Amino acid sequence: MPVRLTTKDDDFEARFTALLSAKREDSPDVDETVAGIIADVRARGDAALIELTAKFDRMELTPDRLRFTAKEVAALVADVPRDEMAALELAAARIRAYHERQLPEDASWQDECGATLGWRWSAVSAAGLYVPGGLASYPSSVLMNAIPAKVAGVARLAIVVPTPDGVANPAVLAAAQIAGVDEIYRVGGAQAIAALAYGTETIASVDKITGPGNAYVAAAKRRVFGRVGIDMIAGPSEILVIADRDNEPDWIALDMLSQAEHDESAQALLITDDPAFADAVEAAIEARLETLERRAIAGASWRDFGAVIVVEDMDEAASLADRIAPEHLELCVADAESLAEKITHAGAIFLGAWTPEAIGDYVGGPNHVLPTARSARFSSGLNVLDFMKKTTMARMTPGALKAIGSAAETLAQSESLEAHGLSVRARLDKLNDA
Amino acid sequence: MPVRLTTKDDDFEARFTALLSAKREDSPDVDETVAGIIADVRARGDAALIELTAKFDRMELTPDRLRFTAKEVAALVADVPRDEMAALELAAARIRAYHERQLPEDASWQDECGATLGWRWSAVSAAGLYVPGGLASYPSSVLMNAIPAKVAGVARLAIVVPTPDGVANPAVLAAAQIAGVDEIYRVGGAQAIAALAYGTETIASVDKITGPGNAYVAAAKRRVFGRVGIDMIAGPSEILVIADRDNEPDWIALDMLSQAEHDESAQALLITDDPAFADAVEAAIEARLETLERRAIAGASWRDFGAVIVVEDMDEAASLADRIAPEHLELCVADAESLAEKITHAGAIFLGAWTPEAIGDYVGGPNHVLPTARSARFSSGLNVLDFMKKTTMARMTPGALKAIGSAAETLAQSESLEAHGLSVRARLDKLNDA
Structure with a gap:
């Protein structure tokens, strides 16, 4: 059976931390x-x-x-x-x-001292x-x-x-x-x-x-x-569904199983503010597991890594979601957009009960290569920028060099990089001679 | 003495390839x-x-x-x-x-089937x-x-x-x-x-x-x-200067030495279309090396890894620059902007003789943490996006799910991911019942 946590229980913090740090995959040292x-x-x-x-x-x-x-x-x-x-x-x-x-734009501008600055993207x-x-x-x-x-x-x-x-x-x-x-x-x-x-x-x-x-x-x-x-080193897939009681338990069950069926190490999590709804989803999962083609895989994932967390309110749900930083996050609540605004760390967010995560796997449009294992804290799903790089551009004028060159010289000297300073000084001298 | 290559020599390709693949740093296996x-x-x-x-x-x-x-x-x-x-x-x-x-913009739009798609950036x-x-x-x-x-x-x-x-x-x-x-x-x-x-x-x-x-x-x-x-694993610093004869050899020498003085493994390269100008820069470097504070470091870098490449014309220079994919690229030529357009792979480009690379190290504005060791082929200098990540967003409507849901179901079935398909099917059935 998957674990059931309740935020108002005394041992919640310890059990939640254990859930977060549980290792789901034994990567052999190869x-x-x-x-x-x-x-x-x-x-x-x-x-x-x-x-x-x-x-x-x-x-x-x-x-x-x-x-x-x-x-x-x-x-x-x-x-x-x-x-x-x-x-x-x-x-x-x-x-x-x-x-x-997602195609980025190049930029070029002149700053207040007359230097032209910018950048250029290329594939x-x-x-x-x-x-x-x-x-x-x-x-x-x-x-x-x-x-x-x-x-x-x-x-x-x-x-x-x-x-x-x-x-x-x-x-x-x-x-x-x-x-x-x-x-x-x-x-x-x-x-x-x-x-x-x-x-x-x-x-x-x-x-x-x-x-x-x-x-x-x-x-x-x-x-x-x-x-x-x-790109990122991907770990096993995971989903967090935040759902209130006004949902069809079977839909939520299927959304969770569609992660669980990927892999025995996959993880499906549910956060809800209604214990009775949590029971209903768990029952729906058990029912679907009786006939699902991949029931061996999905069942193992659900049994070993699945979890249901009962919260007091949706603000609590949002703050737990940020700590989980899930790869996939489904928000099946009345005002999904407002809840989404309270959550910072997630690979992809699916808003509302009509947006099963599986749509995002295939035909939604956004990428399904997403950060796993809490790496949504610092990384993004695969995107166009992953295949591009930026070259920065700078052009000084004599006037711009006069305005900022001596500061560069000062810093070069303080870092004991004499040639750096001299490369600026030689040009400034020429300007002063003129 | 640093090597001198000339593109019209028979052994150019072999020597240039050797230059590109030369290992400048012995990282101990720690x-x-x-x-x-x-x-x-x-x-x-x-x-x-x-x-x-x-x-x-x-x-x-x-x-x-x-x-x-x-x-x-x-x-x-x-x-x-x-x-x-x-x-x-x-x-x-x-x-x-x-x-x-560099701060990126969020996006949100409705597509032709009524789905709302977009993304959101966060730090x-x-x-x-x-x-x-x-x-x-x-x-x-x-x-x-x-x-x-x-x-x-x-x-x-x-x-x-x-x-x-x-x-x-x-x-x-x-x-x-x-x-x-x-x-x-x-x-x-x-x-x-x-x-x-x-x-x-x-x-x-x-x-x-x-x-x-x-x-x-x-x-x-x-x-x-x-x-x-x-961020990237940084290697020793490097600069490529492309300069025509209409330059002060001492300025170019100082720009090259300001890389060389960083580290004995640093690399300073010059490409020019004028052998006499190449001689003049080499002489200027030798002269500066007599008094430079860090002459031991800069001299070793120049002697061991420095190189001068004489080309037939600036188009040739551009194509070599792309193969070098330098961290820093100075273009000291009449129309630096045109030459820059012919070059794709570089960390940062400094345009014109009034833009010594040292300006970029300190006060130019662009970042000085740049891709080394040819990694400008696939990566960018440090920038704001390195500290941000993107969350993709999707909201389906019943109409949108009707339009694209069955394609998702087909693909789920073809990948033997039954629950994926069922999570879409359960919703489509509800719509058909209604």
């Missing part, structure tokens, strides 16, 4: 193995990739088989049912429209997306990673996706095609991350790597960080 | 030591901090001495010369004005800045880290700065005071990073850690990444 794999790919390129793929994915490749050909992609995509293609296209169009609004030249194989191989995640990159203007976008025993997921390839991905490689694991970061004979290196993966992939991303940019 | 230090601070808090500070910084602390009191800060700041205070205040005002323009609640002790303890870096955090709206901003043998840098404290830093602790090294990430009895944990440091600090930041946000 760092040494991963370091070896990366070194191997750096040293031997394609040959290492092929050997590691034979070992881990049980398939024999040759250098010219590393990449999916256009023909192979087309043949697989032809297998995707028509309604699924239409749904992917609708999702892609909505995700694209949302992310196009990274090449990005690589990791797509997991097996159970967690989601075409929707391909759209969510690839579309922001393409909207940002990334010229070269490569996907790596393991195809264990040679089995590829046609919907993943369809999503890649719809999103405009340029290259698709049938490799996975730490070796694929190494190939993207350092390049091999066949796979050119990229500048930024995004996308979820297992412990090996996460360790590899952490290791290549700095050589290339990476 | 990861295991750092892991131990972090574990110790997590387990024993203040006691570990105090022990490690005694060991590494040769000073005995007690828990109540970890933090500088307001009185201590005031006493030290009183030692800062008046012209230095004025220069710090001018710098702070200009940095603040520049960064205030991280607490940030920690690492300030190195000793040679690289720069008050200007305190301004550059602290001001963007305060402009972003960070409520609690803590500095950690080692004070080896009990010696503090008054200008660092002055900069912290001017920037509005809330707490200053006299601890450094990996132990300070651990304290900021996990908290101790005296130092509350933060959500984001920025600031430069040695190999131990860098390794600690990499280890706590995910628990908290971090």
Whole structure:
């Protein structure tokens, strides 16, 4: 049974803190193995990739088989049912429209001393997306990673996706095609991350790597960080639903189960101000768990990590939500917008009972790659800026240098950086001579 | 002597590639030591901090001495010369004005199916800045880290700065005071990073850690990444100057030396289309190196990592600049703005001969914390967004859910996520019943 906490209980603070700090995932320490794999790919390129793929994915490749050909992609995509293609296209169009609004603006202005200042945004030249194989191989995640990159203007976008025993997921390839991905490689694991970061004979290196993966992939991303940019290291998914009694318990139950069914380490939390409503949701979850296809996974997640918190009022709910900093936050209350204003830390907020979180996973428009494990305190969901960078610009005039140069000289001297000061002084002297 | 490359030479490509991939810094592998230090601070808090500070910084602390009191800060700041205070205040005002323009806007709109979509920015609640002790303890870096955090709206901003043998840098404290830093602790090294990430009895944990440091600090930041946000792992500084013959060789020499004097691993590069001008700059550098205070450091950097590249024309210069992706790029050419448009990858661009890079280090306004080691390909200088995060918002209406809900259901089914589909279906059924 999931835990039930009540804020007015004496032991609430201790139990809530325990809930927050509970470790939901045992990441095995694979760092040494991963370091070896990366070194191997750096040293031997394609040959290492092929050997590691034979070992881990049980398939024999040759250098010219590393990449999916256009023909192979087309043949697989032809297998995707028509309604699924239409749904992917609708999702892609909505995700694209949302992310196009995130394109940042350049700036340039003249300040009061005559200097021209500003900045300029540009896209990274090449990005690589990791797509997991097996159970967690989601075409929707391909759209969510690839579309922001393409909207940002990334010229070269490569996907790596393991195809264990040679089995590829046609919907993943369809999503890649719809999103405009340029290259698709049938490799996975730490070796694929190494190939993207350092390049091999066949796979050119990229500048930024995004996308979820297992412990090996996460360790590899952490290791290549700095050589290339990476996105967040994602943990197991989580949802917090804040709901009052005026909700259909079954809807709330399904929303919570749609996180729980991802993964045994996923977490579904409910905060409500009505204990009877809490009971009703718990009962609805138990009822749905009797027939749900993924009841083994969802049941384990709910039993081990689920929790229901009964609060005195919605202000209390807001302050607990900030401490949880959930990846997904559903506000099923009368005035969801007002409640949202009281909450600072959340990856994505879903307002009102007509906005199930699953809409955001697929067709809402906002990204579904969101900060997990309380990292919404300091990071954002995947967005267009993740594939762009800013160059600052400055132009001094002789007048501007006269106005502010001697302050720079003073600071340079105080930091014992003589050449810094002299580079300004030489120019000021020229102005004084003139 | 620094290397001289000429693009029309047969071996240019090989030598340029070697220059790009040359490793300028030998980071010792301190990861295991750092892991131990972090574990110790997590387990024993203040006691570990105090022990490690005694060991590494040769000073005995007690828990109540970890933090500088307001009185201590005031006493030290009183030692800062008046012209230095004025220069710090001018710098702070200009940095603040520049960064205030970076504050992002929230967005909210209704799409064609009636859904309300958007996002909201918010500041991280607490940030920690690492300030190195000793040679690289720069008050200007305190301004550059602290001001963007305060402009972003960070409520609690803590500095950690080692004070080896009990010696503090008054200008660092002055900069912290001017920037509005809330707490200053006299601890450094990996132990300070651990304290900021996990908290101790005296130092509350933060959500984001920025600031430069040695190999131990860098390794600690990499280890706590995910628990908290971090900025880039900074490498040794570098500058690329692109200059035509119509420049004062001594000015260019000083600009290059102002990078070289930072660190023996720093790199100063010149690209010019005139071999005679290249000779003149080299001669000017040699001349300045005879008297420069930091001639030992600057000379070693110039000798070991300096390079001059002679190109056929400025288009060639632009394309090489993109491959170098320099931290600092000075464009000392007739039409610097046009040349800048041809270059995509650079941390900061300084336009025209009246804009020495040192202006950007102190009083220009843009940030001087910039991507090193070619990471300008995928990352930006420190900015206000580094201390903020975005929450996406979505509200469906019954009509919007009718329009796009079944596509979500289709995709959920194709990904075998039944509860996802059911959470949408339950609502659609209600609408159909109505």
